[in-house]
Amino acid sequence: MTSAPQAGPGAASTANTPDAADAPDAPGDGAATSADGARGLAERAAALGRELATALVSAGDEARLAAQLRELAARLGGLAGPAPADGTPPADTRARPAAHHGQEPASRSGAVGPDEDDSPVRRGDITPISSPRNPLAPPLVIEREADGSAVGRASLPLQYQGPPERVHGGIVCLMLDQVLGSAAHPKGAAPAYTRVLEVEYLAATPLDAPLTVRGWIERTEGRKRFLAGTVAHGDTITARATGLWVAPREAG
Numbered sequence: 583m584t585s586a587p588q589a590g591p592g593a594a595s596t597a598n599t600p601d602a603a604d605a606p607d608a609p610g611d612g613a614a615t616s617a618d619g620a621r622g623l624a625e626r627a628a629a630l631g632r633e634l635a636t637a638l639v640s641a642g643d644e645a646r647l648a649a650q651l652r653e654l655a656a657r658l659g660g661l662a663g664p665a666p667a668d669g670t671p672p673a674d675t676r677a678r679p680a681a682h683h684g685q686e687p688a689s690r691s692g693a694v695g696p697d698e699d700d701s702p703v704r705r706g707d708i709t710p711i712s713s714p715r716n717p718l719a720p721p722l723v724i725e726r727e728a729d730g731s732a733v734g735r736a737s738l739p740l741q742y743q744g745p746p747e748r749v750h751g752g753i754v755c756l757m758l759d760q761v762l763g764s765a766a767h768p769k770g771a772a773p774a775y776t777r778v779l780e781v782e783y784l785a786a787t788p789l790d791a792p793l794t795v796r797g798w799i800e801r802t803e804g805r806k807r808f809l810a811g812t813v814a815h816g817d818t819i820t821a822r823a824t825g826l827w828v829a830p831r832e833a834g
């Protein structure tokens with residue numbers, strides 16, 4: 583096990599999404615403004631979802647929370663249109679997740695095309711750990727260092743708890759998968775899948791505390807990229823991982 587590569591703090595660039603996904607959505611100013619507005623809306627809605635999730639799992643005054651939620655629901659009433667009598671979501675909303683099933687690796691986490699309804703909105707990064715627009719994600723903010731390694735930072739609230747006061751081991755593994763996956767994709771590299779991910783849990787990963795997740799390529803053999811990484815709280819490495827990312831044969 584080698585130590586994580588070091589790089590100057592100013593050298594980082596955002597790597598939550600592949601490079602292609604960071605390109606403007608459309609050349610025209612109007613289209614870009616519309617897409618930016620929709621992205622802001624999605625991210626605000628996701629942030630609200632996170633706040634709600636934290637509130638729902640936190641001990642507190644449940645009656646007050648219920649009253650606040652009633653008030654919020656009343657204020658939002660009508661925004662999403664009338665609810666069906668049986669309470670099921672509209673058919674077009676239910677159909678959307680299925681559209682993700684057939685995505686290729688290149689589009690899985692970022693470089694997605696336009697929505698099926700030709701909306702100018704692009705989904706961008708929708709991964710459940712790092713996407714600002716996915717309320718399931720904390721989100722983990724991932725940056726790429728000048729040396730090609732990836733660094734993710736997050737503080738995980740109570741809804742990510744496993745054992746009391748510790749982050750769930752599956753979430754630790756998810757963070758490593760995402761950050762090592764980012765490091766596995768230097769610019770121009772063929773899309774690759776996680777083939778092996780081995781995690782050692784060395785110490786408690788604390789909730790509500792700044793965590794740093796690092797990932798880097800140890801070596802490359804043809805279509806195989808061998809990765810390593812760590813999760814740390816301050817100077818304490820709470821987990822470390824090794825992994826193998828493999829580009830499908832047909833990717834060349």
Ligand SMILES: CCCCCCCCCCCCCC(=O)SCCNC(=O)CCNC(=O)[C@H](O)C(C)(C)COP(=O)(O)OP(=O)(O)OC[C@H]1O[C@@H](n2cnc3c(N)ncnc32)[C@H](O)[C@@H]1OP(=O)(O)O
Binds near residue numbers: 599688806828
């Ligand atoms: C730019 C685009 C994307 C950007 C994304 C950025 C962020 C991304 C973040 C994403 C985060 C989310 C991430 C996710 O969620 S990724 C989703 C979870 N992972 C998957 O779905 C992958 C499922 N597996 C497969 O699809 C196939 O196995 C693939 C296509 C990967 C390879 O199938 P293929 O049939 O072609 O090959 P193979 O499987 O027989 O074997 C492959 C090679 O590996 C060697 N091998 C096997 N085991 C070991 C071992 N233990 N030590 C050493 N070597 C080992 C083995 O000998 C062979 O080598 P060789 O004999 O060929 O030399």
